[in-house]
Amino acid sequence: MKVKSNGGNRPRIVEWIDARLPVFTYLQREYGEFPMPRNVNYLWSLGAIASVFFAILMVTGIFLAMHYTAHKDLAFDSVERIMRDVNWGWLLRYMHMNGASFFFAAVYIHLLRGLYYGSYKAPRELLWIFGVVLLLCMMASAFLGYVLPWGQMSYWAATVITNLFSAIPLVGDMLVSWILGGYSVDNPTLTRFYALHYLMAFVIAAVIGLHVIALHIVRSNNPLGIEPKSADETVPFHPYLTAKDGFAIVVALIAFSLFTFFAPNMLGETVNYVPANPLQTPPHIVPEWYFWPFYAILRAVPNLWIIDAKLGGVIAMGASILVLFFVPWLDTSPVRSARFRPIYRGFFWVLIAAIVALGWAGSRPPEGAALWVAKAATLYYFAHFLVVLPLLGRREKTLPLPASISAAIKSGAA
Ligand code: HEM
Known part of the structure; x- marks a missing residue:
């Protein structure tokens, strides 16, 4: 059988396999030659x-x-x-x-x-x-x-965690x-x-x-x-x-x-x-450190009308992750990078501060200052995604975008 060469001087065994299952061609295209923007950090x-x-x-x-x-x-x-x-x-x-x-x-x-x-x-x-x-x-x-x-x-x-499911009504x-x-x-x-x-x-x-x-x-x-x-x-x-x-x-x-x-x-x-x-x-x-912010959200919710604190906490903790699924649609700004969104940048750092505060609160018993910090940071966490992202995107005056990556590199802005 005649094997079609893919160019270059690859060993014959590579040519042989590649003609039957083009893994090497695939690797070359998706890894070797894969184009990456030259300004990634x-x-x-x-x-x-x-x-x-x-x-x-x-x-x-x-x-x-x-x-x-x-x-x-x-x-x-x-x-x-x-x-x-x-x-x-x-x-x-x-x-x-x-x-x-x-x-x-x-x-x-x-x-x-x-x-x-x-x-x-x-x-x-x-x-x-x-x-x-x-x-x-x-x-x-x-x-x-x-x-x-x-x-x-x-x-x-x-x-504790499996018991949370008992908060779900009926089942x-x-x-x-x-x-x-x-x-x-x-x-x-x-x-x-x-x-x-x-x-x-x-x-x-x-x-x-x-x-x-x-x-x-x-x-x-x-x-x-x-x-x-x-x-x-x-x-x-x-x-x-x-x-x-x-x-x-x-x-x-x-x-x-x-x-x-x-x-x-x-x-x-x-x-x-x-x-x-x-x-x-x-x-x-207390869970491992990487769960602290979510654990803080779980315990931050008080009894609210017909929803008791346990069910409210479970809903809030679940929602704190589920909200991430909708971020592409919650953020209404036409500009991607925070570099050109000065106000969003400020809010982003407030979000980081809220997550750090939640982490601290989640590592401590839910009482006194830790509980209040958890409540305030939980409020900001949700406000960031549900209020700041949709509203700010429409109103914020963004900085002018460079004409291209090359233009930004030449002007030193990249
Ligand atoms: C098991 C965990 C994960 C692994 C192994 C992983 C792996 C990767 C790799 C190798 C890349 C390309 C290199 C890079 O841009 O850093 C990438 C890109 C990306 N990942 Fe992940 N990822 C993980 C989790 C996540 C999570 C949790 C999110 C967000 C919710 C996410 C969102 C993205 C996005 C948006 C890109 C494209 C970034 C860009 O081009 O600017 N990934 N991921």
Whole structure:
């Protein structure tokens, strides 16, 4: 059979495979030559960094699963065994624990970058929506995984969070026992959470695939928020972005190593080194840091008319993520990047302050100043998306956009 050459001097085996399954041509087009705006900054490396932490979670998770026992009487001890007896087990576990924190940190910055530069605006709405789906999947996976070591916080976090479903009128209680596999958090809960935690990894991998395919259709936005007009306003992904992302990944991995080797438990809860005890509630039930802002929203809502505080909190917490799905349509401004939206830029930083305040409030008991801060920051969080974005977009006087990326580079504005 005559094999059609694709040009260049590729090894014959590559030609042979490519004629039958054009993976190399595809890689060349979608990775090697993929045109990236030449003015992207390091915030555009966060997607690659998030992907690396996801890969670390997958690999370490598979090895942890080889030694973990999903049974309520053995789970805690099996994790301790991993830490003490399994060769490099402590490293696997610390990488998995801290990898989750770094994965969330990377994705949060990635998401905020999108909000700042208007990367969700047409034609990137679907790309953004896949991102929000990823966030939901990550949260589900992190919650399920946190239950597995069967420590005090695992047990009580599972109890508190699954109990939230009981706030749903009519079907709530039925739903809770259906999720738990019984009337309280017990062995059936642990085994199903383990199965689902493992499954979620593959769901996330698939959605990352869709996210990146969508990205490759519409291509990357850039800090100016204007599309490249000609080929000289872009550079091929390889070697330019390979080198740039590679450098950013190394810096992120250094930070990750500092935590993993020198402060492996800093981001976790000491109470989770005590085995689960259904008869003793810890004094202060608190989730991992990446859930603090949402936990604050959950507890910030008071009794409102016929909606009691519990149901109101559940609705508010769910809405705080669901609202992100609608951001492409809530933001009415024709200009993408906050660089040319001076008033929006101010509001963006207020949003960041509100999220930080929510994080602080979520880490503390819901009383006194923490409760008031949580209420005020929750109000701003929703006002930002539901009031500021739609109204400001119509009224704000934006700065003049540069004629092109090249023009901005030449004038020093890029
Ligand atoms: C598992 C988590 C995620 C992974 C692995 C991931 C991966 C990536 C990668 C590799 C890119 C291209 C490089 C870059 O622009 O940084 C990208 C772009 C993008 N992602 Fe994500 N992403 C994740 C979650 C999210 C979330 C939660 C959102 C927002 C809700 C989001 C929104 C976007 C947008 C809007 C772009 C295009 C940005 C632009 O070109 O300006 N992603 N993502």
